[in-house]
Amino acid sequence: MDLITWTPERVERLTQLFEEGLPTAEIGRRLGLTKNAVIGKLHRIALAPRGGVPVAQPQRNFFEFNGPSCLWPHGHPDDTDFHFCGARPLPGKPYCAEHAAIAYVRPKDSKEEKARAA
Ligand SMILES: [Zn+2]
Numbered sequence: 001m002d003l004i005t006w007t008p009e010r011v012e013r014l015t016q017l018f019e020e021g022l023p024t025a026e027i028g029r030r031l032g033l034t035k036n037a038v039i040g041k042l043h044r045i046a047l048a049p050r051g052g053v054p055v056a057q058p059q060r061n062f063f064e065f066n067g068p069s070c071l072w073p074h075g076h077p078d079d080t081d082f083h084f085c086g087a088r089p090l091p092g093k094p095y096c097a098e099h100a101a102i103a104y105v106r107p108k109d110s111k112e113e114k115a116r117a118a
Contacts, residue, residue, distance in 0.1 A: 024042070
């Protein structure tokens with residue numbers, strides 16, 4: 001159905017623009033694609049569906065398909081604007097350099113640190 005050549009560079013650009021929060025129509029404009037092509041590709045990357053399962057997944061799936069991203073939480077999980085940092089993490093770490101510094105320098109008797117380490 002779509003004859004688009006998804007080079008690794010193009011896919012990376014797509015995910016980058018998506019991470020920046022651009023609307024799919026705008027991403028399409030920048031990549032020279034239709035909005036539908038962008039949406040279709042996002043869905044395919046996110047879920048790799050077998051059997052055409054419709055997409056209705058919580059947003060965190062997009063963090064997963066975007067590859068490793070910093071899991072440092074911003075705000076409280078009950079807040080509507082709660083989100084994860086999303087920056088590129090250090091190799092083997094769940095957090096980016098900035099947040100790893102905070103996470104791993106805290107004293108060991110910190111309750112929060114214990115919860116994170118668990
Ligand atoms: Zn971070």
